[in-house]
Amino acid sequence: MAILKDDAGASLTTSSLSLITMLLCVGWWIFMHRFNQRHSKGPKTWPVIGCIIEQAKNFNDLHDWLLHYFRQTPTFSVPMMTVNNTFTSSPANVEYILKTNFSNYPKGERIHERFGDILGQGIFNVDGDLWHQQRKVSTVEFASSKLRDFSTHAFREHVLKLSIILLQAGKNSQVVDLQDLFMRLTLDSICKIGFGVDVGCLSPSLPTVPFAAAFDDANVRIIRRYVDFTWKIKRALNVGEEAKLRKCIAVVNSFIYKVIEARRAEMQLNTSEENEKKVDILSRFMSISGPDAYNDKMLRDVVVNFIIAGRDTTALTLSWFFSLLDKNPRVVDNILANMSAVLGEEGNEEACDATEQVELWDRIVSFAQRLNYQNLNRMHYLHAAITETLRLYPAVPLESKKVESDDTLPDGYSVKQGNFVSFAPYSMGRLERIWGPDVEEFKPERWLVDGVFQPQSPFKLTAFQAGPRICLGRDSAYLQMKMTTAILLKFFKLKLVAPQSLGYRMMVVLYIANGLKATVSVK
Numbered sequence: 060m061a062i063l064k065d066d067a068g069a070s071l072t073t074s075s076l077s078l079i080t081m082l083l084c085v086g087w088w089i090f091m092h093r094f095n096q097r098h099s100k101g102p103k104t105w106p107v108i109g110c111i112i113e114q115a116k117n118f119n120d121l122h123d124w125l126l127h128y129f130r131q132t133p134t135f136s137v138p139m140m141t142v143n144n145t146f147t148s149s150p151a152n153v154e155y156i157l158k159t160n161f162s163n164y165p166k167g168e169r170i171h172e173r174f175g176d177i178l179g180q181g182i183f184n185v186d187g188d189l190w191h192q193q194r195k196v197s198t199v200e201f202a203s204s205k206l207r208d209f210s211t212h213a214f215r216e217h218v219l220k221l222s223i224i225l226l227q228a229g230k231n232s233q234v235v236d237l238q239d240l241f242m243r244l245t246l247d248s249i250c251k252i253g254f255g256v257d258v259g260c261l262s263p264s265l266p267t268v269p270f271a272a273a274f275d276d277a278n279v280r281i282i283r284r285y286v287d288f289t290w291k292i293k294r295a296l297n298v299g300e301e302a303k304l305r306k307c308i309a310v311v312n313s314f315i316y317k318v319i320e321a322r323r324a325e326m327q328l329n330t331s332e333e334n335e336k337k338v339d340i341l342s343r344f345m346s347i348s349g350p351d352a353y354n355d356k357m358l359r360d361v362v363v364n365f366i367i368a369g370r371d372t373t374a375l376t377l378s379w380f381f382s383l384l385d386k387n388p389r390v391v392d393n394i395l396a397n398m399s400a401v402l403g404e405e406g407n408e409e410a411c412d413a414t415e416q417v418e419l420w421d422r423i424v425s426f427a428q429r430l431n432y433q434n435l436n437r438m439h440y441l442h443a444a445i446t447e448t449l450r451l452y453p454a455v456p457l458e459s460k461k462v463e464s465d466d467t468l469p470d471g472y473s474v475k476q477g478n479f480v481s482f483a484p485y486s487m488g489r490l491e492r493i494w495g496p497d498v499e500e501f502k503p504e505r506w507l508v509d510g511v512f513q514p515q516s517p518f519k520l521t522a523f524q525a526g527p528r529i530c531l532g533r534d535s536a537y538l539q540m541k542m543t544t545a546i547l548l549k550f551f552k553l554k555l556v557a558p559q560s561l562g563y564r565m566m567v568v569l570y571i572a573n574g575l576k577a578t579v580s581v582k
Contacts, residue, residue, distance in 0.1 A: 101135025158526035167461020181364030249369035255339035273310035372454035379452035456485035
């Protein structure tokens with residue numbers, strides 16, 4: 060028995076020593092892994108899991124987390140468990156990715172799968188023939204003077220509806236959420252331009268629109284797939300966030316399919332000449348016949364992608380723009396002076412009291428009619444101020460591409476097939492090495508030469524992308540933002556409520572997390 064006990068004790072001691080030895084080896088491996096990164100300028104990694112802990116911890120402040128490292132180095136890697144993402148802020152690298160070697164950096168299957176439930180096979184989520192086909196049709200439409208004139212009319216119509224709401228808010232001393240109002244404005248506008256329907260978001264009662272609420276909720280939930288590695292399982296089981304996401308998408312789809320169904324019925328009743336006069340984007344895609352004809356699912360995807368392009372990006376840029384104008388009254392004065400010079404006016408309108416509301420409304424309408432495409436294009440300072448906002452607060456703060464084949468970026472950084480490479484417009488707009496020592500200053504003058512707007516490299520300011528995928532709706536977005544700003548600055552004083560936090564919410568686009576609260580008074 061004593062011998063058996065001795066053997067058991069020896070065996071236990073041997074097992075303990077083996078376990079201790081193994082733990083020491085693992086500890087030494089982890090220590091050396093971290094020690095070898097002591098001079099690295101990018102985020103530190105752990106064996107096997109890479110940067111997943113640090114990235115998840117900083118997910119809600121991801122853009123500032125990236126900016127911290129970009130101030131140390133223009134390009135760095137963030138390895139995850141199954142894939143590596145190389146982040147870059149180098150304009151030369153961005154040009155290489157978006158233009159020079161464009162074919163090697165598609166959206167890729169991972170991104171398509173991640174956003175496919177909401178974006179489907181739309182232009183922002185596909186590559187190859189599908190992308191080329193939609194791009195071709197869209198290019199023709201956006202070059203059309205008919206669509207431009209239709210858009211100008213729609214933008215004016217909906218800014219006037221917004222003005223009615225602001226007049227009422229000023230009369231009743233109400234606080235408004237400018238971001239919410241701008242989202243309503245742009246959704247109404249893009250639905251008019253996109254499918255020729257009135258959604259009614261800017262009705263005076265500011266009703267809750269189920270489609271809009273579901274659309275926003277879907278965007279919030281789908282971005283979580285970047286850090287939730289169990290999302291596919293949750294989707295298959297229809298549980299948790301994925302179950303909520305599915306409900307949101309069902310609401311979005313129901314609305315869009317009803318619009319498509321109604322438009323098909325209308326087109327069948329109309330003559331070909333009447334259908335030809337329709338200039339909304341949905342009608343143009345529905346008029347395509349033959350082998351390239353679009354079925355309802357394809358039309359749904361086209362519509363959703365145009366909503367994202369025409370609604371969120373413009374509304375959020377306006378929101379950040381007015382937050383900056385609140386802190387920079389000098390810029391407001393310069394915009395008003397620029398507008399007066401273009402329109403041949405003498406100063407601003409005089410203040411009016413409540414008894415002059417009818418007269419004021421007539422002046423607002425009269426002023427809005429003068430804001431045609433040509434006059435708005437001549438407002439160079441306003442254009443520069445909006446562009447400066449896009450530098451600091453790009454609506455899409457981060458863009459990712461798949462690496463199709465092993466490659467080396469212009470700065471010498473190697474990227475491997477199947478991994479991601481991402482560029483960061485938010486961070487790039489805040490880097491001194493790109494924009495100079497006054498990078499933190501809101502300075503529209505950096506875009507002007509002798510009072511005339513001068514564009515800079517689209518690979519420095521990537522708010523509208525560049526190369527073959529450059530945004531087709533760029534001019535349309537500027538047109539709506541200029542018209543909205545011109546009318547609001549001319550007739551209203553919008554003062555932000557203090558104090559309020561103006562941090563961003565982690566989504567595909569750069570939302571102000573808690574909205575933009577402001578008081579309204581009439582000038």
